[in-house]
Amino acid sequence: MELFVFVVAAAIILCGAVGVIISRNPVHSALSLVATLFGVAVLFVEQDAHFLAAVQVIVYAGAIVVLFLFVIMLLGVDQSEDLETDPLAGQRPLAVAAAAGLLGLGLATLILTHRDFDDVAIGAQSAVGQVSGAGSDNVRKLGEALFTNYLFAFEITSVLLVIAVVAAVVLARRAAEAPMFDHDAQTAEADR
Amino acid sequence: MLLAAVQPTTTWYLVLGALLFTIGAVGLMVRRNPLVMFMCVELMLNAVNLTFVTFAKALDDIGGQTIVFFVLVVAAAEVVVGLGIIVALMRRRPGATADDISVLKG
Amino acid sequence: MVELVWLIPALPLFGFLVLLLLGRRLGEPLAGWFATLMCAGAFVASVIVFAGLYSKPEHERQFQQILFDWLPAGGLKVQLGFLVDPLSVTMVLFITGVGALIHLYSIGYMHGDKDFSKFFVYLNLFAFSMLMLVLGNNLLVTFLGWEGVGACSYFLISFWFTDEANASAGKKAFVTNRIGDWGFMTATFLAFSATGTITYFANGSTPGLLNEETLATLAAVTATGIAALLFFGAVGKSAQLPLYVWLPDAMAGPTPVSALIHAATMVTAGVYLMTRVSPLLAHGYTWLPATIAIVGAITALFAATIAVAQNDIKKVLAYSTVSQLGYMFLAVGSGAYVAAIFHMVTHAFFKALLFLGSGSVIHGLHGEQDMRKMGGLRKFMPITAVTFIIGWLAIAGIPPFAGFWSKDDILLAAWAHGGSAMWKAVWFIGFVTALLTAFYMSRQVFMVFFGEPRFEEEGEHAVHPHESPWTMALPLVVLSFLAVVGGALNLPFTEDTKFLDKWLAPVVEAGQRSFDIAGVAQTALAIGTAVLCAVSIAVAAQIYLRHKRKPVEPEVLAHAWYYDESITAFVGGPGEAAFEQTAAFDKGIIDGAVNGVARIVQWGASKLRLAQTGYVRNYALGIAVGAFILVGLFLTRAGG
Numbered sequence: 004m005e006l007f008v009f010v011v012a013a014a015i016i017l018c019g020a021v022g023v024i025i026s027r028n029p030v031h032s033a034l035s036l037v038a039t040l041f042g043v044a045v046l047f048v049e050q051d052a053h054f055l056a057a058v059q060v061i062v063y064a065g066a067i068v069v070l071f072l073f074v075i076m077l078l079g080v081d082q083s084e085d086l087e088t089d090p091l092a093g094q095r096p097l098a099v100a101a102a103a104g105l106l107g108l109g110l111a112t113l114i115l116t117h118r119d120f121d122d123v124a125i126g127a128q129s130a131v132g133q134v135s136g137a138g139s140d141n142v143r144k145l146g147e148a149l150f151t152n153y154l155f156a157f158e159i160t161s162v163l164l165v166i167a168v169v170a171a172v173v174l175a176r177r178a179a180e181a182p183m184f185d186h187d188a189q190t191a192e193a194d195r
Numbered sequence: 196m197l198l199a200a201v202q203p204t205t206t207w208y209l210v211l212g213a214l215l216f217t218i219g220a221v222g223l224m225v226r227r228n229p230l231v232m233f234m235c236v237e238l239m240l241n242a243v244n245l246t247f248v249t250f251a252k253a254l255d256d257i258g259g260q261t262i263v264f265f266v267l268v269v270a271a272a273e274v275v276v277g278l279g280i281i282v283a284l285m286r287r288r289p290g291a292t293a294d295d296i297s298v299l300k301g
Numbered sequence: 302m303v304e305l306v307w308l309i310p311a312l313p314l315f316g317f318l319v320l321l322l323l324g325r326r327l328g329e330p331l332a333g334w335f336a337t338l339m340c341a342g343a344f345v346a347s348v349i350v351f352a353g354l355y356s357k358p359e360h361e362r363q364f365q366q367i368l369f370d371w372l373p374a375g376g377l378k379v380q381l382g383f384l385v386d387p388l389s390v391t392m393v394l395f396i397t398g399v400g401a402l403i404h405l406y407s408i409g410y411m412h413g414d415k416d417f418s419k420f421f422v423y424l425n426l427f428a429f430s431m432l433m434l435v436l437g438n439n440l441l442v443t444f445l446g447w448e449g450v451g452a453c454s455y456f457l458i459s460f461w462f463t464d465e466a467n468a469s470a471g472k473k474a475f476v477t478n479r480i481g482d483w484g485f486m487t488a489t490f491l492a493f494s495a496t497g498t499i500t501y502f503a504n505g506s507t508p509g510l511l512n513e514e515t516l517a518t519l520a521a522v523t524a525t526g527i528a529a530l531l532f533f534g535a536v537g538k539s540a541q542l543p544l545y546v547w548l549p550d551a552m553a554g555p556t557p558v559s560a561l562i563h564a565a566t567m568v569t570a571g572v573y574l575m576t577r578v579s580p581l582l583a584h585g586y587t588w589l590p591a592t593i594a595i596v597g598a599i600t601a602l603f604a605a606t607i608a609v610a611q612n613d614i615k616k617v618l619a620y621s622t623v624s625q626l627g628y629m630f631l632a633v634g635s636g637a638y639v640a641a642i643f644h645m646v647t648h649a650f651f652k653a654l655l656f657l658g659s660g661s662v663i664h665g666l667h668g669e670q671d672m673r674k675m676g677g678l679r680k681f682m683p684i685t686a687v688t689f690i691i692g693w694l695a696i697a698g699i700p701p702f703a704g705f706w707s708k709d710d711i712l713l714a715a716w717a718h719g720g721s722a723m724w725k726a727v728w729f730i731g732f733v734t735a736l737l738t739a740f741y742m743s744r745q746v747f748m749v750f751f752g753e754p755r756f757e758e759e760g761e762h763a764v765h766p767h768e769s770p771w772t773m774a775l776p777l778v779v780l781s782f783l784a785v786v787g788g789a790l791n792l793p794f795t796e797d798t799k800f801l802d803k804w805l806a807p808v809v810e811a812g813q814r815s816f817d818i819a820g821v822a823q824t825a826l827a828i829g830t831a832v833l834c835a836v837s838i839a840v841a842a843q844i845y846l847r848h849k850r851k852p853v854e855p856e857v858l859a860h861a862w863y864y865d866e867s868i869t870a871f872v873g874g875p876g877e878a879a880f881e882q883t884a885a886f887d888k889g890i891i892d893g894a895v896n897g898v899a900r901i902v903q904w905g906a907s908k909l910r911l912a913q914t915g916y917v918r919n920y921a922l923g924i925a926v927g928a929f930i931l932v933g934l935f936l937t938r939a940g941g
Contacts, residue, residue, distance in 0.1 A: 009203040013211050020215055020238055024222030029230050036234050039215075043241050046208065050252040052260050055267075059244075062267055067237070067274050074278050075230060078285045089225070090294055091916055098224035098918075101925035102217045108932045109213040113206055115936070132257040141260075148257045149264065160268045167272035174279035177286075224921050232917075293917050301913025 008049060015042035027086060033071050040064040051134055053141045208249040215242035227292040229281050233274070240270050302353025303364045306383045308346040309393055310436060312339045313428035320425060324418030333408035336421035340404045340428055344397035351390050360807060362387055365438050365504050372441070376497060378507055384438035388808040391642060391801075392435040392573055395649050399565045400428050402776035406657050407557040409772035410664060420460065420555070427453035431566050435573060439500040440489045440510075443574070447485060447538065450567045451478045457562065458554040467553040474547040481537015481544055488530035495523045501577065511580045511811075525585030531578055532593055535571025541630060542600045545623050546865055552615040556660030559615060564622050564652035569645050572629045576638045579812030591723070594634025594715070598730040601627030603862070605737035609744070610858035613670050614659045617745050620861075621696070622652060624734060628711050631731055635724070636814030637714030639791070639805050644707035646801075647787045651695035651704055654780035658689035661773055662749060665766040666756065672745065677754040681766040684774045686750045688781040693746045695784040697739035698834045700827075703787030708735060709827045710791065716826060717816035732830065739834040743841035751846055793823070 015038055022035030040063045047056035089095045132148050134141075149157055219238030226232050244263045251259025285291060316339030324332045354362050364385040372379040383389075404424060411420050430453055434446025452475070459471025493499050496508070496515050503509035510516075516524065535541070540548040551563050562568070575582070575593070582590055601624045608620035625648050632641035663670055665682050679686035695702035698709070712731050718724035756764045768774070791801035806813070843849045857863065912923075 006201055006203055009207065016211065016215060017218070020218040020222075023231070023234050023238060024218060024226060026231075029228055032231050032234055036237060039238060040241065043245055046211075046245060047248055050208070050248045052248045052251065052263070055244075055248060055260055055263055058264070058267060062271055063237075063241075067271060070274060070278060071230060071234065074282060077282065078230075079289070091914070091919060094918060094922065095225055098221055098922055098925070101922060101929055102220045102224070104929045105220065105925060105932070106213055106217040108929060108936065109216075110210065112932075112936060113209055113213075133255050134251055134257050134260070135255055144257050145260055145264065148261050153261055153265075156265060160265060160272075163269065163272050167275045171275045171279040174276070175282045220921075220925055224918050224925065227918070296917065297915030299913070300915030301910040 005049065008045065012042045012045040012049070015039070016046075029075050030072065033068055033075065036071075037064050037068050040068070051141060054145050205249055205253045209246060212242045212246040212249065215239075215245065227294055229284070229291075229293055232293060233277055233281070237270070237274070240266060302349050302356075303385050304366060305346055305353075306350050306364075306366055306385050306436065307368065309343050309350065309397065310383075310429050310432040312343045312346065313425045313432065315339060316425040317422060317429055320418055320422045324422055327418060329412070329417040330408050332418035332421050333404070333411070336425050337401060337404035337408065339425060340397060340401040343428065343432070344394075344401050347390070347393045347397050350385060351394060354385055354387070354390055359803075362807060363502060365502065367438075367504070377493060377499075379439055379441050379499065380504075380507070381442060382438035382500075382504070383436040384501060385436070386808055387804050388573070388576060388642070389435050391646070391805070392569075393432060395646050396431055396435065396566050397428070399649050399653050399780070400424075400431075400561060402779055403557050403561045403565075403653065403657070406560075406660070406773050406776040407555075409770045410557055410660055411555065412770075416460070420457075423453055423456045423460070424557075424561070427457065427562065427567075431570070434570055438502070438504065440492065441499060443577075444485060444489065447534075447570060448482065450562070450570065451475060451482070451538070454478070454551070454562050454567055457558040458551045460554055460558070464553075470547075470550040470553040474551050477544050477547040478537050481534045484530040484533030484537070488527045488534065491523065491530065492527050495519060495527070511578065513580075513811075516580055516584050519584060521584065521586055524581050525589050528575075528578060528581045528585050529589055529592075531574055531581075532589070535574050535630075536596070537571075538574075539568045539571030539626050539630070540623050541571075541596055541627060542603060545600065545604070546868065548623055549616055549619045549861070552613070552619050556615065556656060556663060559619070560653045560656035560660070563619065564656050565649035568622065568626055569629070569649070572626070572633060572641055572645055575630070575633045576642060576809060579633075579638050579809050583812040587720075590634045590636060591720070592634070594631050594724075594727055597627045597630025597632075597634055598715075598727045598734075599627070600624070601631065601734040602730050602737075603627075605734045605741065607858050607861045608741045609737065610854040610856075612672050612859075614662065614672050614675070614745065614749065615656070615670060617672075617741060618652070618655055618659060621655075621738065621742065624738065625652065625696075628708065628731065628734070631727065632711040632714060635711075635714040635718050635727070636812060637711060638809040638813055639802050640707065640710035640714050642805060643710055643791045643801050646790065647695070647703035647707040647784070650780055650783040650787050651692045651702075654688060654692040654777060654784055655696065657773070657777055657780065658685050658692060661685040661769040661777065662689075662766075664769055664773070666764055669756065669764065672748045674756050675749045675754075676752045676756070677750070678766055679750040682768045684768060684777060688777040689750065690746060691781040691784055693742050695787075697742050697838060698735055698831060699739075699838075700831055701785075701788060703784050705827075705831060706788035706790075706792060709830065710793070712830060713818065713823060713826060714814070714816065717818040718814070719816060735830060736833055736837045739837040740841050743838045744845050747841060747845040 019035045019037075019039030019042060023032045023039065026032040026035060040059060044056045044059040044064070047053075047059060132144055134144070216239050219235045219242060222235035222238065223232055226235065244266055247259045247263050247266075251257065251263075284296070288295065316336050320327070320332055320336060327335060354364070365382055366385070367380045367382040369381055370378070371381045404421070407420060407424065411417050414420065427450060430446045430449025432446070434443050434450060437443040437446060455471045455475040458474050459468045462468045462471070489499055492510055496510055496519065498508045498510055498515065500507050500509055501511050503512050503514075508515050537544045548563055548568070552559055604620040604623035604627065608617050608624065611617045611620060625644070629641045629644050629648075632638070632644060661682065662675065662678060662685060665678070665685070666675065669675065691702070695704040698705045700706075712728060712735070715724055715728035715731055718727075756766075789798075789800075792798035796803075844852050860866070
């Protein structure tokens with residue numbers, strides 16, 4: 004059963020990922036991304052990270068990708084780039100080579116350090132808490148870790164979110180009344 | 196069935212994560228549309244998340260999931276700011292690709 | 302009374318400082334009188350110090366006065382101190398005496414010059430430097446004075462620097478002196494490294510370079526090396542071959558300068574130095590004194606031949622000075638230090654007299670210096686003529702004037718040296734030079750003071766020569782008196798009359814050679830030389846007075862054996878080529894290496910710059926490659 008789930012989810016993930024990078028139309032890429040995110044959520048559930056799976060779907064697929072789509076709409080869908088050639092010489096083969104190298108190294112690491120992770124359970128010695136264990140469910144366990152050991156980080160991230168919102172407002176503001184940096188007006192002034 | 200006896204081990208998940216990461220890296224280096232490049236970054240982040248969650252389960256440590264939580268939050272903030280920049284950029288030059296922003300050429 | 306020695310240099314120094322600040326305010330002639338007063342005061346102080354030293358018993362005549370520790374630097378301890386001994390006192394007496402007379406003369410000579418007070422600033426500074434040179438108790442104080450007189454010589458030679466030739470002459474003097482100074486400095490370093498001290502005589506805890514204990518530790522090589530290097534310095538300062546070239550050109554300066562610096566005092570510094578380190582010479586190899594004597598003799602002859610063909614009144618005297626200095630070094634090399642100092646003193650008297658006399662002539666003729674345009678001046682300038690003639694007779698070696706006795710002492714020392722036959726040749730060179738000296742000096746006197754006037758007496762370019770004012774005439778008279786009686790310092794008749802011999806004995810006893818020569822031979826030599834000098838005068842009279850014979854003045858002599866031209870040709874030709882090579886080496890290779898490093902960095906940077914394409918995707922690729930390398934490193938290091 005687990006195998007079946009894994010295989011299907013993996014297929015979805017990989018197809019989606021390939022779709023992201025191959026699609027000519029950015030909207031298609033966004034939709035492929037959604038597929039990948041969904042597959043990852045499934046695998047999260049498989050790994051007993053229920054809360055995270057939910058958050059993944061809600062935040063990632065539900066908000067972030069939607070944001071992407073908003074921006075695509077805002078800027079025009081008919082922006083297609085030429086996928087045949089690459090203006091930068093040697094970029095494509097080198098990119099594939101580098102990425103393949105990284106993959107190879109990763110796999111090599113796995114093979115070289117071959118271990119059966121499943122019977123290494125250090126959860127009992129973990130500073131933060133265990134995933135498995137009787138009683139509490141995933142949400143509670145995660146919450147306990149978050150609000151005791153990582154409280155400071157949690158608060159900081161909330162500040163980070165505020166900053167991000169402010170930044171987004173400032174960046175995307177349409178400079179209508181007083182342009183901070185108006186190219187056309189400045190060049191006209193220089194020409195005079 | 197015979198196949199039912201085979202269980203996906205931790206290694207399978209890790210391999211999957213590596214593959215996903217690689218695909219994202221290739222996409223980042225090859226595509227020119229800024230939005231698509233951003234989506235490839237999201238792919239890479241997801242691969243990392245997957246790896247962390249796998250290790251959390253394997254090492255029985257909730258810390259792995261906590262990390263993923265924070266990655267999610269920061270990724271969200273990053274997307275917000277990044278898209279804001281892209282919007283500001285694309286307003287100036289409609290149809291710009293990543294290759295057009297090369298003023299810092301040495 | 303000897304403790305007053307510090308006054309001797311202090312008064313001219315004070316004069317220098319006052320005139321430096323207030324000279325222009327004091328103006329003419331007050332500035333001149335003030336400077337003269339300072340120099341005269343120094344002379345009075347010298348007399349007092351002399352009296353004090355004379356009153357001491359013979360073998361205790363050495364006194365050192367230390368003002369302060371100058372350079373206490375590790376193993377080197379140098380003080381600013383004065384050494385009072387017979388030699389230094391003799392020097393200060395005639396320096397301040399003749400100096401004061403020349404200061405007085407300058408008041409008249411520089412009358413009307415717009416830089417009147419500046420002249421006296423330099424004169425007093427010169428007096429101070431020269432006195433420091435002579436009174437210093439160690440090589441460094443001597444060097445201080447040595448450099449000081451070189452600098453003052455430069456200032457004074459190019460006093461009228463608006464004329465290019467004068468400025469060049471000053472530079473030439475300074476540069477040529479500097480070449481010699483290298484020798485002096487190296488000698489000081491060598492002395493310090495060999496003995497650990499540069500003080501002349503032991504003083505408290507400081508050992509003395511010239512004390513017997515220290516000299517005994519020196520190897521003959523080292524002693525010869527130090528002395529030879531000091532001689533090289535003396536060659537520059539005292540205008541011997543090959544570094545004499547600056548002295549004739551130095552006549553571009555005002556005549557009092559020529560008299561003071563280039564006749565009486567600065568050029569004698571070299572002779573003083575060699576006499577001071579005579580113990581060192583005695584401890585070295587004998588070829589060094591021989592070399593000194595040969596250099597002196599050849600210089601004497603060389604300069605005398607040139608003086609025969611010169612037409613500028615001061616140039617004749619300049620080459621004469623070079624020649625007489627050659628005599629002094631001849632004496633030093635022969636081991637007759639007393640004779641050298643004796644000749645130095647008498648030479649100061651009559652050469653200063655001759656120079657001041659020529660200055661009087663130039664002043665009277667309103668700037669004319671060419672002897673071919675003079676003549677019959679004894680009618681117009683009687684005092685100048687008489688005193689000049691006395692100086693002439695002194696330098697020509699006619700008894701009983703001063704020059705006869707001193708020159709004779711030197712020739713005797715060479716003849717009776719007792720070394721190889723080479724010394725007889727040296728004597729012969731000196732003898733021929735004496736004849737030539739009489740000849741060219743007579744030529745000068747006859748051309749200037751006798752015969753028919755060759756200058757315009759009537760018409761629009763008329764020149765009316767007149768006698769000089771008393772400020773110029775008085776020094777002439779005093780100096781002529783000294784030129785007459787100066788021989789009394791060291792008359793060779795009995796032991797009692799050899800005053801200078803006895804006086805200087807403690808200083809030079811290490812190096813002084815004594816010689817045995819029968820009284821008859823001595824007298825014969827002296828009389829014979831005098832007679833032949835008189836014959837030279839007669840020959841000159843035939844040519845230049847009675848015009849019975851044609852003058853023999855070859856071009857090559859008039860051009861000083863083309864010595865200056867050959868130096869110019871060498872330095873301008875192969876010399877310059879060598880300099881260019883060195884400069885090119887410095888520019889190309891050394892600078893090139895340093896600049897090359899910068900250029901390589903620049904080249905590398907320009908190549909590395911190409912990595913900054915500006916494309917984000919290239920940078921992403923870079924990150925990927927870097928990550929690949931890093932992970933690979935981790936894997937291989939961690940060893941699986």
